[in-house]
Amino acid sequence: MMKNPYIPYEVNILDAWYEAPGERCIKTFKVSFADEKVWDTWSHLPGQCAMVGIPGVGESMFCISSSPTEKGYLRFSIMKAGKNTASLHELEAGDSFFIRGPLGNNFPMEEWKGKNIVTIGGGIGQAPLRPVIQWVRDNRGDYGELELVYGARTSQDHCFKAEFEEINQAGDCACHLSIDVEEEEWPHFVGFVPSLLMEVAPKPDNAIAVTCGPPVMINFVLQNLEKLGFAPEQVYTTLENRMKCGIGKCGRCNVGHLYVCKDGPVFSYAQLKEIPEAFA
Amino acid sequence: MVDVNKLRETAKEVISREDVRELIGYRPGTYGFRARPAFVMGPDEAGELIFTPACVNNLASYIVLEEKLPVKRGEEPDLRKVAVMVKGCDSRALVQQMEEKAYERDRILVLGIPCTGVVDMAKVEARFPNILELGEIALEGDRFVLSFNGTKEEVAKEELLADKCKRCRYPTPLVYDELLDSEVERFADDDYSDVEEMEKRAAEDKWAYWEEKFSRCIRCYSCRNVCPMCYCEDCVLDRLQPQWMRRSVDISENTAYHISRAYHLAGRCIQCGECQRVCPVDIPLMELNRKFYKDVEELYDYEPGTNVENPPLLSTFKVEDREDFIM
Amino acid sequence: MAVQKLSKDKVAEALGELCKFRLIAPAKSDDVVVFKRIDDPAEAYLEYGNSTIPPKKFAFPQTETLFRFIKGSPELTEANVEEEGTTVIFGLRPCDARAMAIVDKLFAWDYDDPYYLKRRELTTLVGMACIEPPSVNCFCTSLGGSPFGTEGLDILLTDMGDYYLVQAFTDKGKKLEKTLSSQLEDGSAGDEKKAKEMALASEGKIRRSIDTDGVPEKLPDLWDNELWQKVSAACLGCGICTFLCPTCHCFDIQDEVEEGEGRRCRMWDSCMFSEYTVHASGHNPRPTRKERTRNRVNHKYSYYPGRFDVIACVGCGRCINLCPVNIDILDILEQVVDA
Numbered sequence: 001m002m003k004n005p006y007i008p009y010e011v012n013i014l015d016a017w018y019e020a021p022g023e024r025c026i027k028t029f030k031v032s033f034a035d036e037k038v039w040d041t042w043s044h045l046p047g048q049c050a051m052v053g054i055p056g057v058g059e060s061m062f063c064i065s066s067s068p069t070e071k072g073y074l075r076f077s078i079m080k081a082g083k084n085t086a087s088l089h090e091l092e093a094g095d096s097f098f099i100r101g102p103l104g105n106n107f108p109m110e111e112w113k114g115k116n117i118v119t120i121g122g123g124i125g126q127a128p129l130r131p132v133i134q135w136v137r138d139n140r141g142d143y144g145e146l147e148l149v150y151g152a153r154t155s156q157d158h159c160f161k162a163e164f165e166e167i168n169q170a171g172d173c174a175c176h177l178s179i180d181v182e183e184e185e186w187p188h189f190v191g192f193v194p195s196l197l198m199e200v201a202p203k204p205d206n207a208i209a210v211t212c213g214p215p216v217m218i219n220f221v222l223q224n225l226e227k228l229g230f231a232p233e234q235v236y237t238t239l240e241n242r243m244k245c246g247i248g249k250c251g252r253c254n255v256g257h258l259y260v261c262k263d264g265p266v267f268s269y270a271q272l273k274e275i276p277e278a279f280a
Numbered sequence: 281m282v283d284v285n286k287l288r289e290t291a292k293e294v295i296s297r298e299d300v301r302e303l304i305g306y307r308p309g310t311y312g313f314r315a316r317p318a319f320v321m322g323p324d325e326a327g328e329l330i331f332t333p334a335c336v337n338n339l340a341s342y343i344v345l346e347e348k349l350p351v352k353r354g355e356e357p358d359l360r361k362v363a364v365m366v367k368g369c370d371s372r373a374l375v376q377q378m379e380e381k382a383y384e385r386d387r388i389l390v391l392g393i394p395c396t397g398v399v400d401m402a403k404v405e406a407r408f409p410n411i412l413e414l415g416e417i418a419l420e421g422d423r424f425v426l427s428f429n430g431t432k433e434e435v436a437k438e439e440l441l442a443d444k445c446k447r448c449r450y451p452t453p454l455v456y457d458e459l460l461d462s463e464v465e466r467f468a469d470d471d472y473s474d475v476e477e478m479e480k481r482a483a484e485d486k487w488a489y490w491e492e493k494f495s496r497c498i499r500c501y502s503c504r505n506v507c508p509m510c511y512c513e514d515c516v517l518d519r520l521q522p523q524w525m526r527r528s529v530d531i532s533e534n535t536a537y538h539i540s541r542a543y544h545l546a547g548r549c550i551q552c553g554e555c556q557r558v559c560p561v562d563i564p565l566m567e568l569n570r571k572f573y574k575d576v577e578e579l580y581d582y583e584p585g586t587n588v589e590n591p592p593l594l595s596t597f598k599v600e601d602r603e604d605f606i607m
Numbered sequence: 608m609a610v611q612k613l614s615k616d617k618v619a620e621a622l623g624e625l626c627k628f629r630l631i632a633p634a635k636s637d638d639v640v641v642f643k644r645i646d647d648p649a650e651a652y653l654e655y656g657n658s659t660i661p662p663k664k665f666a667f668p669q670t671e672t673l674f675r676f677i678k679g680s681p682e683l684t685e686a687n688v689e690e691e692g693t694t695v696i697f698g699l700r701p702c703d704a705r706a707m708a709i710v711d712k713l714f715a716w717d718y719d720d721p722y723y724l725k726r727r728e729l730t731t732l733v734g735m736a737c738i739e740p741p742s743v744n745c746f747c748t749s750l751g752g753s754p755f756g757t758e759g760l761d762i763l764l765t766d767m768g769d770y771y772l773v774q775a776f777t778d779k780g781k782k783l784e785k786t787l788s789s790q791l792e793d794g795s796a797g798d799e800k801k802a803k804e805m806a807l808a809s810e811g812k813i814r815r816s817i818d819t820d821g822v823p824e825k826l827p828d829l830w831d832n833e834l835w836q837k838v839s840a841a842c843l844g845c846g847i848c849t850f851l852c853p854t855c856h857c858f859d860i861q862d863e864v865e866e867g868e869g870r871r872c873r874m875w876d877s878c879m880f881s882e883y884t885v886h887a888s889g890h891n892p893r894p895t896r897k898e899r900t901r902n903r904v905n906h907k908y909s910y911y912p913g914r915f916d917v918i919a920c921v922g923c924g925r926c927i928n929l930c931p932v933n934i935d936i937l938d939i940l941e942q943v944v945d946a
Contacts, residue, residue, distance in 0.1 A: 003721075004685060004721045005718045005719075005720075006673045006674070006721075006722075006871075007673075007683060007685055007722075008672060008683070010681045034681060047689075054674070055676040055678070055683065055862060055871060056678045056864045056869045057675075057862060058860075058861070058862050059860070060887070061747070081887040081888055082521070082887030083520065084520045084887075085887070096681065156917070199873060214633075240883065241886070241892065242883075242884050242885060242886055242887075244858070244859055244860040244873075244876075245860065245873075246719065247718040247720075248713075248716060248717065249713060249714060249716075249718070249720055249856070249858070250857055250858045250860070250873075250876070251856065251857030251858070251876070251878065251906070252857060252876070252878070252883055253883055254902075254906070254910065256827065256905075256910070256916070257827070257905075257909065257910040257913050262717070262769070264666050276830045276831070277830075277892070277902075280892040280893065280898070309935075310927075310933055310935040310938045311743060311815075311927075311935070312743065312939070313745065315933075316841060316932055316933035316934075317650050317840070317841040317932055319840040319841070326925045330875040337784065337931070337932060341843070342841075345843065345844075347881070347894065347895040347896065349894055368673040402638075409743070410742075410814075411743065412743045412814045412815065413903075429815075430890075435869075449663040476844065496639065496641070498660060498669065498848035498850050498851075498875075499846070500845050500847045500850045500851075500877070501844035501846055501880075502843065502846070502847050502931055504845075505844050505845040506843050506845070506885055506931055518880075518881075520880050525859050526861065527670075527859055527874050528861065528863060528872055528874050529669045529670045529874060529875075530670060540875045553932075557865065557931070558843075558845070558853060558931035560649040560659055560660075560847050560850075561639050561641070561659060561660070562637050562638060571772050
């Protein structure tokens with residue numbers, strides 16, 4: 001582990017591209033440590049996060065959107081929202097920024113072995129689900145069926161488009177896509193993600209559902225999963241809150257007695273049901 | 281003195297009105313001589329209201345302090361009035377808020393308290409320390425009578441009176457819907473002798489003085505939050521982008537904070553003294569505010585919070601405005 | 608080593624001896640008592656009740672640098688707490704020392720906070736027993752503390768009239784006793800016995816109390832109780848109750864750059880401030896003072912004991928004494944108990 005958890009590592013941007021356009025555009029960065037030796041001690045699991053930033057600007061918490069099975073780089077997909085993300089968006093391949101991590105807990109990939117997994121994502125909420133998908137695909141024999149449900153406002157807003165196409169073609173898992181409003185030549189579902197979920201109607205037997213997206217979507221997805229027969233223990237999501245330290249000291253990110261930065265960001269619905277503040 | 285029964289009766293009538301949502305007044309505190317704000321939501325709660333010289337808080341702050349949640353779909357915004365008890369000084373905060381168009385007059389219902397002066401609670405507690413059981417303070421003539429633990433003590437008014445009351449020009453509220461007692465004649469005036477004292481000091485002296493005071497500041501922002509005139513929705517101090525003021529606490533940022541604060545209150549401070557009262561490290565903020573107050577009165581013949589019809593001083597320009605002091 | 612005593616006419620000399628360290632002691636400016644760095648024994652003001660601001664800032668400064676950098680350069684230079692040197696906090700109250708022991712748990716939880724822990728390692732705490740409870744709102748005995756409590760302290764001084772009884776409990780304390788060997792003299796067993804009686808007498812004078820049994824477990828069940836609206840209605844949303852709290856430890860992290868030279872620093876933050884939890888999107892999960900007050904009380908009296916087995920409040924009474932609108936934690940807790 002890091003000696004001083006407040007000191008970040010420099011990472012070089014290997015590649016950077018836009019996932020989605022607009023005022024709140026999303027940019028993906030593929031990075032590697034400036035000091036190669038960091039790789040020797042670095043190890044993360046799907047769901048874990050890092051504080052990402054630029055000295056002089058600030059830091060914000062983002063999930064690591066690559067799976068540890070992808071070697072030699074880390075990925076972050078970042079939506080432009082505030083000061084720090086705006087500065088990060090100005091960076092291109094060849095530039096560098098700083099990260100601290102890995103932080104927080106992870107999806108219990110070990111526990112999920114042998115189970116069917118369905119991911120339900122909306123917009124940038126696919127970022128923490130991506131490493132789960134990648135992990136399962138890279139350890140295909142360890143898991144049952146993998147099913148992907150994903151939607152965004154428009155086809156333009158879809159993140160990881162090329163990867164969804166690649167997954168579709170590989171045919172090793174079912175991939176269900178949606179957009180909120182009708183578009184010409186859109187071959188897939190039109191409507192909100194929770195409706196698509198009901199359409200897909202994954203079976204709860206021996207299954208795990210993982211969801212992430214805008215709070216409204218998560219709320220309806222959770223309700224719909226319940227209707228589909230998923231028990232709260234079978235449903236996982238990730239939370240976010242304003243964070244500063246990322247290591248459970250600075251106090252601000254708690255929902256009830258849990259620190260999102262340290263006890264989370266991954267929680268089962270069974271855990272969150274007990275905490276009224278979780279969905280505030 | 282306000283008759284407590286009349287106060288409670290009036291409050292009961294007011295809070296029973298369909299167009300009144302809540303009534304902000306005073307109730308006994310949790311220990312000693314303290315009184316605290318009361319938020320009366322129904323007629324059965326009016327019975328706890330009091331008004332005594334221990335009722336130091338300026339309740340006008342609460343009119344602008346409310347944090348409104350977005351109205352839920354299908355629900356109507358609550359447009360009922362807020363009723364508020366105000367002393368003379370506090371009423372000027374309401375007037376100034378309305379001069380600045382913070383809200384319309386019909387949003388509030390004002391219960392005016394002609395005020396004969398409140399205590400400086402720090403002086404009371406220094407004189408009578410460690411009183412836990414609830415005590416009472418009343419003004420009888422020129423003496424405060426303090427009843428506690430079954431005994432009564434009398435102290436000359438002058439000794440416990442809050443400084444602001446010693447120079448109060450407006451003991452009777454300047455705006456009210458109902459006055460809870462007969463008007464109080466002005467019993468003091470402001471000669472600005474304290475400000476003149478400060479003005480006479482050499483610049484280095486003044487700087488040394490304020491440097492020591494500001495270095496104590498912990499930036500708890502109680503002075504800002506308690507101020508009835510500090511009600512910007514997006515305070516320049518909280519802004520992170522652009523960040524006008526750093527959050528680090530040191531003499532430089534603290535000084536910038538207090539100077540900004542004082543300037544933002546120039547021509548607006550109504551001298552309720554709440555900022556100085558609440559400061560946990562005793563920074564004499566009113567000395568800054570009063571300097572501006574005096575300048576504004578001398579330069580523009582203007583007193584903030586005295587007439588709802590007045591346009592706010594710093595947003596008006598008159599050709600004859602003095603400008604010889606502008607560098 | 609027998610129990611020691613420090614004659615009052617040797618106090619200045621002892622403080623002078625301690626000035627070779629970074630000596631922190633209570634000092635008075637106007638009517639405000641705060642702990643500060645002392646270079647001259649005459650500055651120390653030992654006849655005080657309790658300080659307005661707790662001495663926590665000497666372990667957890669209100670603003671501190673985490674690292675420095677030159678804008679655009681990848682070199683980050685970690686702040687060196689070691690440079691601050693050996694520190695003695697002299698004359699703090701037992702409640703404030705106990706608060707440090709409580710906060711230590713958080714800063715050593717899972718991730719060591721190197722800045723805080725290094726400072727604690729470098730610091731010796733010399734406490735001053737409360738012969739009388741300093742405030743009418745003291746309630747340390749309700750939380751497992753005492754006016755003569757020793758938790759967190761390396762040395763406890765007890766004012767015996769002409770001299771202080773000096774009791775050292777830790778290696779650090781004993782080491783400091785050695786430093787002061789020219790000023791200290793042997794005390795007697797009778798002194799210790801007398802101090803015990805004085806402790807009982809002082810405890811007996813604590814006027815306020817709360818039975819915290821069951822409160823940590825009960826609080827989460829009262830989430831939607833109307834009491835939160837009532838107790839927070841008068842709240843101004845200022846930082847007095849948190850900044851003056853010896854156990855409050857929340858902080859913000861900010862970057863500051865001036866002419867290309869920058870630092871990342873942290874500074875006290877308050878859960879009572881509205882921007883404390885506001886997201887970059889503008890969404891605020893704790894939109895009003897009601898939610899913020901509820902969080903403050905839950906954090907101290909439920910979340911913290913749930914994780915660290917101790918309530919994050921020592922009953923110093925500062926938040927009660929200095930709240931501008933008389934919001935009283937004991938009044939809130941009584942309502943919690945009665946709800």
